[in-house]
Amino acid sequence: MDMKKTEWVINGYDGTAIVFEKRLLGAALTDTTAGVLLQRLAVRNLDDDEIIDASLRAKAKGYRGLLEIRREAGGHRRGALTVGDQHLYFTAMKVIQR
DSSP: OOOEEEEEEEEEEETTEEEEEEEEEGGGOOHHHHHHHHHHHHHTTSOHHHHHHHHSOTTSTTOOOTTOOEEOOSSOSSOOEEEESSEEEEEEEEEEEO
16 A cells, blocks of 8 residues: 655755755644745845845835745645745645655
């Protein structure tokens, strides 16, 4: 009997180059915690002013969406999240066969 399990695949990009990859069991994160994890990874590439601007309310003067969690289109109920721009972090839920 095939048991289907899931895993999160987390990739970090500098432009188009992959600079980071990590795999975690699907049960290790929720969609919410996966998004927060991506924000934590992305914030390492921002300076102090960018962090402050990204932390303002979305309609506030000076707000920049540098840490917004974006859900990508796809057939997955969970996963397919991105945060960042030049330094982009992406995660998706994948089914693995055991």
